[in-house]
Amino acid sequence: MFCSKMPGMPAQFIETVGRSTNNTLAVFGDFSVFAAQTIRWMFQTFFRWRTWKLVLPQMYDVGVKSVPVIAVTGAFIGMVMAIESYNQFKALGQEERMGSIINLSVVKQIGPVLAAVMLAGRIGGALTAELGTMNVTEQLDALRVMGSDPIRYLVVPRLIACLLLSPILTIYSDVLGVLGGYFIAVLQFGVPSTPYWHYSNQAIDSWQIMEGIFKSFWFGGAIGLIACYKGFTCGAGASGVGRACTESFVSSFVAIMVLNFVLAKMLQDLYVAIYGMRSLFG
Amino acid sequence: MNDHAASISSSPNAEGSRPKAPSIISIRNLHTRFGKLVVLNGVSIEIEAGKTIVILGPSGTGKSVLLKHIVGLLRPDKGEVYFEGHRIDDKPERLLMSYRTNFGFLFQMGALFDSLNVIENVAFPLVEHSKFPRDQIYDIAHQKLTMVGLPDAGKKMPGELSGGQRKRVALARAIAMAPKVILYDEPTTGLDPIRSDVINELIIKLKNELQITSIVVTHDMNSAFKVADRILMLAEGKIHFDGTPATIRQSDDPIVQQFISGEAGDAELAQLRRPSP
Numbered sequence: 001m002f003c004s005k006m007p008g009m010p011a012q013f014i015e016t017v018g019r020s021t022n023n024t025l026a027v028f029g030d031f032s033v034f035a036a037q038t039i040r041w042m043f044q045t046f047f048r049w050r051t052w053k054l055v056l057p058q059m060y061d062v063g064v065k066s067v068p069v070i071a072v073t074g075a076f077i078g079m080v081m082a083i084e085s086y087n088q089f090k091a092l093g094q095e096e097r098m099g100s101i102i103n104l105s106v107v108k109q110i111g112p113v114l115a116a117v118m119l120a121g122r123i124g125g126a127l128t129a130e131l132g133t134m135n136v137t138e139q140l141d142a143l144r145v146m147g148s149d150p151i152r153y154l155v156v157p158r159l160i161a162c163l164l165l166s167p168i169l170t171i172y173s174d175v176l177g178v179l180g181g182y183f184i185a186v187l188q189f190g191v192p193s194t195p196y197w198h199y200s201n202q203a204i205d206s207w208q209i210m211e212g213i214f215k216s217f218w219f220g221g222a223i224g225l226i227a228c229y230k231g232f233t234c235g236a237g238a239s240g241v242g243r244a245c246t247e248s249f250v251s252s253f254v255a256i257m258v259l260n261f262v263l264a265k266m267l268q269d270l271y272v273a274i275y276g277m278r279s280l281f282g
Numbered sequence: 283m284n285d286h287a288a289s290i291s292s293s294p295n296a297e298g299s300r301p302k303a304p305s306i307i308s309i310r311n312l313h314t315r316f317g318k319l320v321v322l323n324g325v326s327i328e329i330e331a332g333k334t335i336v337i338l339g340p341s342g343t344g345k346s347v348l349l350k351h352i353v354g355l356l357r358p359d360k361g362e363v364y365f366e367g368h369r370i371d372d373k374p375e376r377l378l379m380s381y382r383t384n385f386g387f388l389f390q391m392g393a394l395f396d397s398l399n400v401i402e403n404v405a406f407p408l409v410e411h412s413k414f415p416r417d418q419i420y421d422i423a424h425q426k427l428t429m430v431g432l433p434d435a436g437k438k439m440p441g442e443l444s445g446g447q448r449k450r451v452a453l454a455r456a457i458a459m460a461p462k463v464i465l466y467d468e469p470t471t472g473l474d475p476i477r478s479d480v481i482n483e484l485i486i487k488l489k490n491e492l493q494i495t496s497i498v499v500t501h502d503m504n505s506a507f508k509v510a511d512r513i514l515m516l517a518e519g520k521i522h523f524d525g526t527p528a529t530i531r532q533s534d535d536p537i538v539q540q541f542i543s544g545e546a547g548d549a550e551l552a553q554l555r556r557p558s559p
Contacts, residue, residue: 133396134395134396137391137393138389138390138391138393139393139394139395139396141350141355141387141389141393142387142389142393142394142395144353144355144379144382145353145355145382145385145386145387146382146383146406146407146410146411146455146459147379147380147382147383147407147410147411148379148407148410149375149376149379
């Protein structure tokens, strides 16, 4: 009935969906080729001094300049978690166990994810804007014409910096988050210090810490690759660069969330397979 | 299309045989489109070594696109590009890298690297591709800057340079590797007549001193007449005229004459002549 009344509608809808799917697949394929070329160049040039001369300034930009924002984020998340959870634990008479929940959450999930999101905002946007501007002012073409591969010269150093420094920034965020939680729980609410740390120690082992750091390595890689890809493929003019920066952050954010889910599931299954189920309430 | 151009497009050489010996670049039956827009529609050109070729044409006729095909920055939908007898349009990107060191490219806005100062910009291709020690590289870069008349600009950043200076630095960078061919994409656009003439003189100087083959895309007729050994005119995706500066002046082709005189025709002015609402 519907089809006979509006014969154009279903065909138009199918065409729109088909074109959209086709475009999405084309972009994903293009990104995959870009990522493969970057990884190939990275392995070929990783041990060359010339590569590291380009990596070191990027490490300063990605790492050192991100420390304040990561520190503030980590510390405040730890403090907020302590404030939000204190009354509930106190009602159960279990406030000494607060540390286990706060610190486990910070180390496994919130620390790595929030550090990555902050990095996507601060570094991802900056990388896309820088490379996008180089793209629209023909500097990328100038590199190609001079016989230099822009992926090797521009993308590989930025990706290496993101891969190496994302885990370090996550450790920094974790430490500040743990200290922030301690500051509120112990120093402000008067939770006894020794049991606070005892239960934290019981809940967190080196696997949990490494899980967060392992995930952050992948987050860093996704942020670096997406930011550089968006810069390399941005549209013409200032509006093209601006749009690419927005898309870069949104795509990085979605990638972080998806990767976090996939890695959390994989690592959880692996942990249970190796060590078995471990209860926080035992 | 004049007789010379017609003979080029339809000659056996233009349709697929090996390029003749004196041609350093051979473009055969090039077709390119962006979406539905046909930009190049069967362009064939033989470019002799050591000559300066000027490519003219209205905006949007594919002059810059043609330049980018010569260095492999764009790939044609159909047709072939040869450099010194070697086909390059079908080469993978990694192989093209070594070919590109034979070319210098002066981009319209210079395309200097913002994060490097002037001397680092000029030294860049040498740092990337030569085995010279660092001091020698910077000596060569300084020589090139002297050649374009900017010996004291080495420490400046690109943002501190005027438009003309940026183009001269970009030209110094383009000749740093002693290329066989230099491609100029609108080298005098945006410059005042005196700065434009400085660039024209530089193009002539480089040709005379270094025996470089030059391909110049421009709208600037003064520049074209001053530097060209041969002038090509692109229109509607094809070579519309091919001849010397003397023959283009004498051409009675209305499209050529309109472009040389720089006067808008009735078609261009029709919109303006409509009464305002």
